[in-house]
Amino acid sequence: MTSAADAYSLPPLPYAYDALEPVISAQIMTLHHQKHHQTYVTNLNAALAAHRTASATNDVPAIISLQQKIKFNGGGHINHSLFWRNLAPPGQAETDLVTAAPELKDAIVSRWGSVDAFLEKFKLALLGIQGSGWGWLVMKDAVDSTNNGKRLEIVSTKDQDPPFIDGQVPLFGVDMWEHAYYLQYLNNKAGYVNEIWKVINWKVAGERYVGGIEKEITFKL
Amino acid sequence: MAMSLLRTSAARRAMMSTRSSPAVFARGKATLPDLDYDFGALEPYISGQIMELHYTKHHQTYVNSYNTAIEKFESTSDVRAKVELQSLINFHGGGHLNHSLFWKNLAPRKAGGGELLDSKSPLTKAIQGKYGSYDQLIGAINTQLAAIQGSGWTWLVKDSNSGDLEIINKANQDPVTGPYIPLVGIDAWEHAYYLQYKNVKADYFKAIWNVVNWKEAEKRFLA
Numbered sequence: 001m002t003s004a005a006d007a008y009s010l011p012p013l014p015y016a017y018d019a020l021e022p023v024i025s026a027q028i029m030t031l032h033h034q035k036h037h038q039t040y041v042t043n044l045n046a047a048l049a050a051h052r053t054a055s056a057t058n059d060v061p062a063i064i065s066l067q068q069k070i071k072f073n074g075g076g077h078i079n080h081s082l083f084w085r086n087l088a089p090p091g092q093a094e095t096d097l098v099t100a101a102p103e104l105k106d107a108i109v110s111r112w113g114s115v116d117a118f119l120e121k122f123k124l125a126l127l128g129i130q131g132s133g134w135g136w137l138v139m140k141d142a143v144d145s146t147n148n149g150k151r152l153e154i155v156s157t158k159d160q161d162p163p164f165i166d167g168q169v170p171l172f173g174v175d176m177w178e179h180a181y182y183l184q185y186l187n188n189k190a191g192y193v194n195e196i197w198k199v200i201n202w203k204v205a206g207e208r209y210v211g212g213i214e215k216e217i218t219f220k221l
Numbered sequence: 222m223a224m225s226l227l228r229t230s231a232a233r234r235a236m237m238s239t240r241s242s243p244a245v246f247a248r249g250k251a252t253l254p255d256l257d258y259d260f261g262a263l264e265p266y267i268s269g270q271i272m273e274l275h276y277t278k279h280h281q282t283y284v285n286s287y288n289t290a291i292e293k294f295e296s297t298s299d300v301r302a303k304v305e306l307q308s309l310i311n312f313h314g315g316g317h318l319n320h321s322l323f324w325k326n327l328a329p330r331k332a333g334g335g336e337l338l339d340s341k342s343p344l345t346k347a348i349q350g351k352y353g354s355y356d357q358l359i360g361a362i363n364t365q366l367a368a369i370q371g372s373g374w375t376w377l378v379k380d381s382n383s384g385d386l387e388i389i390n391k392a393n394q395d396p397v398t399g400p401y402i403p404l405v406g407i408d409a410w411e412h413a414y415y416l417q418y419k420n421v422k423a424d425y426f427k428a429i430w431n432v433v434n435w436k437e438a439e440k441r442f443l444a
Contacts, residue, residue: 031419031420068370072370130312130393130394131373131392131393133371159371160370160371177371177411178410179411179415182411183415183419186274186416187412
């Protein structure tokens, strides 16, 4: 049913599996990319193929029952694709907010008072997630004209819900599913939440802040 | 477990009926219930490391956070603050309830874990009547477990109105409520299996039936 042209595929990681050590282990990265993300892609393609079949026969109940599968697996594909690209090896220039994304840094300071205050808010949001989900820094259209009409917000999404509510643009995301950290941090999710900042790719986040995600990444076939 | 939960709800009823003198009641705190077996006793189906972390860290955190939330609830007279605590009380209270039921749902092989009840058992009859066999019931529960999107639990429950068995999914730590009596719960949070089974959660769902305590399920079924 599904041919290569009409199926999604696993995007390659922009770095080696062990490149984020010691913050995220190679074992976690390998399983997370090759198994978890691949499963979302596989199940998304299967759900879309079933949807095409149901569409062809105008099977409305089947179409409706497929929506949640498409949302969950499509969301899983979108979230992980955004996530891999908003991480970078620790110590690389991209992980320094001040030099890699000066405009975004100014916007963060103007929104939260200081970078540290922003980090504390973000960590609290991550630790407040009940169950599986993601924390995101997003950009919304602002009602007033501060920061060129852009307003930063910290939001969390549950399970694999994608971060595109009300036209908001995701700048970076942090995966808070247990599979993202458990093999290394066990129940100490605060440890993961403290360490992840060493591998946030602020250059990518800054580019998304200036130009959105369309130039960098596409979810179209 | 049942004692501490009963104490808590009795205390909260007492609280509601003594609104005029809120200082007189003393509430028993939720506490971590004893495990009936050693951490390693469910091996090789569930590793000792998983059991130890799951019980001493995860369950303990639900207990502590539930007590903290309840203390805040009781120490404020601001209804807005009380309402804002509902999500924390549900999540951590539910985590405490679910895990307390779960530990009792499991037993080492030498203590009857995995042993099916005989054909005269009322629960066996109910299972055969509704699902055909234990194998078919387990297959149906494992299908529900595999379908959970995110964190959650699958429960075999009894509908106390009709007496029928049902299989229901609950998200995150939402507890079994309403007309349903929880008989067997399977924890599908990744922390319940990831250190041993990694992404292959289907293997965990298959393995855990080797240590399910059906006698406990029947006790709940008949209660």
